[in-house]
Amino acid sequence: MSAGGELRFAKMHGLGNDFVVVDATAAPFTPTAAQLQWLCDRHLGVGADQVLVVDPPGESGVDFDYRIYNADGSPSGQCGNGARCLALFIARRGLSDRPQLRVRTSDTRMMLRREADTVFTVELAAPELRPAALPSTLDAVPAATYDIDVPGFGVHRFGLVQLGNPHAVTLVDDVDAAPVAALGAALQAMPLFPASVNVGFLQVLDRGHARLRVYERGAGETLACGSGACAAAVAGMLRGVVDDDVRLALRGGELRIAWSGSLSSPDVPIRMTGPATHVYDGCLQWPNP
Template sequence: MTLAFTKMHGAGNDFVVIDATREAFQPTPATLARLTDRRYGVGCDQVLVVESPSTDDVDFDYRIFNADGSEVGQCGNGARCLARFVREQGLSQADHLRVRTASRVLELRHGADGLIQVNLGAPVFVPEQIPMALAQAEVYHLPVPGHGEVAFRALSMGNPHAVITVLDVATAPVATLGPALQVSPVFPASVNVGFMTVLARDAIALRVYERGAGETLACGSGACAAVVAGIRAGQLDAHVQVRVSGGQLAVRWAGGDAPVWLEGETDTVYRGELL
């Protein structure tokens, strides 16, 4: 049996998208390995599965699988690609959509300029809800073997994030400090580690070492987490351009309990079948 799929990306953050609304799809470790492997399979950062809604208050359910086979509750760039996917596949022509992930309901909007926005909801700072095993603080300090004491801000955007401010993302120790923080017992569900350089009050540069995927060319929820962290630090305004390795994203947050909005381009690369 063949499996139809669509390859998409948002600012270089790439996905294999599966339509499970017409035919059921139950991901197995072997299938996910073939879909995510860049040498022996299709290749992607994450596999997205679009399902029929489980409740009447959403248009679709939306499952997200990392390259290591783990299922997660959030992916901002993936959600934006999903909005384009369901329109191109004739599943919905609505300009506004609501989709349910494993952690929250997201609102998606098609803009007149072709850009797609996603409302990722309000950030969460309570350590137990991130989850993170540290007493609540604005800035956390954690000894990390090989890196000394590391200062970071932590929050959840439906998935856990630690944001580290660095002088230059180009020379940041992403490949070593990222995985070192991820395996810390302080983060029982691991963590996405963002390295942010503030360029101006409305601009940052960002690299993210993601759970289950390693460093990616872009991370939508990571961009949102970094902007929120910068705003709370008093370094950023409410509307911020985020320069990532794969392009550019835009994030806005009014603070407090307001939702965080992510915007950017999406692209369908090709469609195919896995034999």
Template sequence: MQGLGNDFVVFDGVRQQIEVDAALVQRLADRRFGIGCDQILLVEPPRSPDTDFYYRIFNADGSEVEQCGNGARCFARFVRDQGLSDRTVIPVGTAAGAIRLYLEADGQVRVDMGAPVFTPSRLPFAADAETPDATYPLDIAGKIYQIGAVSMGNPHAVLLVDDVSTAPVATLGPLLEQHPRFSRRVNVGFMQIVTPAAIRLRVYERGAGETLACGTGACAAVVSGRQRGLLAERVQVTLPGGTLRIDWAGQGQSVWMTGPAVRVFDGEIEH
């Protein structure tokens, strides 16, 4: 499946038992010797009575992560297409907490991503204290970069750039991803503000490298831009793979993400 080119191998772990380890994930994600994907998604039975499913996400390097926005939309489409659910509102448990997935009449999927978290220790991010606009100076090889730090169930560092086309994603992305102040690594967003209602974004994802789209990265970028007083409540986010709509009313409110989810093909692989 794919959401704006952010692609996934999705497994039904409800009707069959699937054991996933790092070696299996790495083989499946390999684009030459496996199936090829940015992440593996695993649909499991619910772990709490107020959800219908549990949602697990594995990056291409085999690491398991807390949240994935584009994957959440694909998750919703998958459980409907596979006959696992006939609901248009689907509550799902994740390692970052429960989310709700809404299948819209036009085929888009809207996701309640929950309220963003700014407390540094919860990202986790090493900082003496939380700042009012959630921005912090970060030293990379003697050069200071101002980043916005926010969690959407997974950690994000957001940088403002003049033009995403020339942003140093390939070089600065991995340095920020593994910066020692982010003890569990971090997703890195490079954000260009076009208007208060429109941004361009590229994301270097933790454990996957640059992807064509990142749903939680889009949410984090809009939240960070709003915290800095630069963006409106509803923002169109243009990523290399397409466009998402992000809505955030402000502090303590849920972030809403709306976008497509597409099944590319079904198949089997021996392991």
């Protein structure tokens, strides 16, 4: 669907990171950026951080393809909270009754597994630790941290992790006092990150527990960011400040992240476990582009 007509959707969220989810397995859904912006607008449309679209599989070995759009209409390659909601959506709509699914985004594949009624584990591909893969113009070999001079904020130390989306993660003493919006926007605007970057602010409480806020590209700060939580956990593990199985408290709730890789052996999938919530099903008149 790209012009006028009825759009059926579900409103869902993962720890407050909220989504409009659309089933395009039977009919194509080809929205314009303006239509997506309207749909995500919290005053004029439904309101959401992102729009998720379930497509038929585009290759063998995959159960569904999975498109992600940010609130500004731009595409995204990954969304961990969205993936859990996608799994619940597929089950509720009767699109599959399999307890474990493989889905493909524009950038990666993921495994989705149901643990309980509304609790799911998402197994993401191994993180890419080369700065050039974010992409970044930083000319450096993979390292646990990089010192970056952010205009207006001076030098901050970041871990860089590519997980379908690019992430930069910095440690803070108090996540509530961190300049999330200002520093996040400043880093995103730097030519160092040609495709922008999601910015995570990680406060370590102990080796098994940390707090996190994420300033996402195309959406601003959200209540939770699944891929951002995975990236923050990896960054913390590489710095040696958290264990390889850690609970992350975000503003919308808690996620559990497990990864047994290292800087020299990063090719290990990441497992993220957390809830998904169905809010309501809806139907609206889709505007002309």
